[in-house]
């Protein structure tokens with residue numbers, strides 16, 4: 001079986017002294033897992049997390065750990081190296097994709113959002129705003145779309161002060177008044193989305209990645 005597409009290298013770990021196992025988030029085939037033969041010792045074209053390029057994945061059987069051939073076109077992490085906050089955001093996004101997105105499930109919307117995040121992180125002075133947008137897309141993708149457009153109680157579009165942790169929908173100040181202790185206070189923040197991400201991790205039985213715990 002062979003897959004040809006484009007993708008971003010989001011995770012690598014040693015497999016042997018010479019080889020590494022990598023996760024590549026692809027445009028057409030979701031997250032692919034495979035091996036880079038000699039990836040740990042290559043002197044030229046060594047794979048690096050954050051690279052984007054053409055991916056070829058080959059395996060004799062569909063169920064096998066395939067082998068990657070990867071032609072990096074650009075390193076999307078390079079412009080972020082001078083900005084620790086941007087790097088943190090990239091690492092958190094990659095860790096969440098690695099932990100929460102099922103393998104080989106096509107996910108072009110999130111893929112495009114991730115490319116956009118990396119581009120935004122390289123130019124934005126507010127990397128955490130760009131990251132918050134991305135994480136909101138991730139939640140939507142996982143079936144937890146947040147609706148901040150109107151009050152879930154009365155339909156009003158003004159004074160939306162709260163967010164319900166149960167429904168992910170906004171609540172106005174009047175409807176929310178009796179339940180203040182149980183509601184999150186808007187505006188939306190990384191602290192709020194973190195709680196949704198954490199409950200998804202619980203449901204999926206995975207740990208919240210350490211790189212996301214810190215903000």
Ligand SMILES: [Zn+2]
Pocket residue numbers: 151152153154155156171172173174175176
């Ligand atoms: Zn209301």
